[in-house]
């Protein structure tokens with residue numbers, strides 16, 4: 529591990545003094561290819577030094593976000609329960625959904641539900657992959673949903689008719705009530721431009737939801753180059769809270785609230801990387817929990833520790849709710865893991 533300093537200018541704040549250098553290895557597929565990263569001494573953003581000219585080769589067809597959502601059961605008891613739970617989060621509270629929220633929660637839908645949507649809301653998912661989230665939202669009664677992803681093979685539709693377009697946010701038009709990045713923002717080589725585009729396309733009362741891993745976390749401090757969410761070279765920028773809010777402010781966006789939603793992955797994934805085991809290896813909990821090198825009680829302990837870190841605002845990923853700066857109403861008095869920015 530190299531930790532010398534460098535003079536690379538931070539692409540978020542411009543600082544070029546005392547930035548720390550790291551060499552990180554690709555460990556999702558175990559390619560072991562090395563990439564230089566720089567950690568800004570001022571805004572703390574960790575960023576890749578040279579963005580590979582062709583990032584597409586690091587997104588094979590087996591990449592998880594391209595899994596076809598139509599292969600999930602669309603009928604039967606499990607599908608019915610999922611629909612009830614998602615409607616509970618997004619539109620209409622219901623008794624079954626409340627029970628399922630406790631028993632088998634869906635963090636993504638719960639977070640989206642905090643954007644105060646109506647079935648008429650115009651929703652854009654940036655970096656939508658195969659459209660799994662929008663498929664579920666359409667099932668829950670939302671018709672004005674569109675996904676965009678420059679890594680799609682071509683424009684397409686999900687099995688229930690959601691339009692997915694091979695286009696970047698900067699090429700989009702229209703006005704949207706919710707523009708969301710679910711773990712796609714960190715993959716983008718131009719975060720400032722992405723936020724500026726989101727700001728220009730957002731309705732006056734709209735929400736831009738950015739879910740990302742963050743270096744303002746225990747996992748980065750403890751695991752450093754073995755932290756499982758580094759994911760070089762796919763993750764071009766690993767923001768600190770400070771750098772994300774700075775980039776948002778420059779785009780005319782203000783952070784209304786941040787919710788930490790880290791999971792056991794920060795522990796079992798980082799432990800695998802530290803042992804030199806790729807995250808998609810057969811022994812990975814990600815691939816098959818039954819073949820995992822960790823016992824179910826160890827995974828439970830990791831989940832418990834993740835919940836504690838979220839409460840302390842030190843989990844390794846967070847959801848930032850951004851609004852146009854002049855429309856912001858600060859959040860107050862939330863449950864653990866939630867803070868006004």
Ligand SMILES: [Zn+2]
Nearest residue numbers: 538541568571
């Ligand atoms: Zn910086």
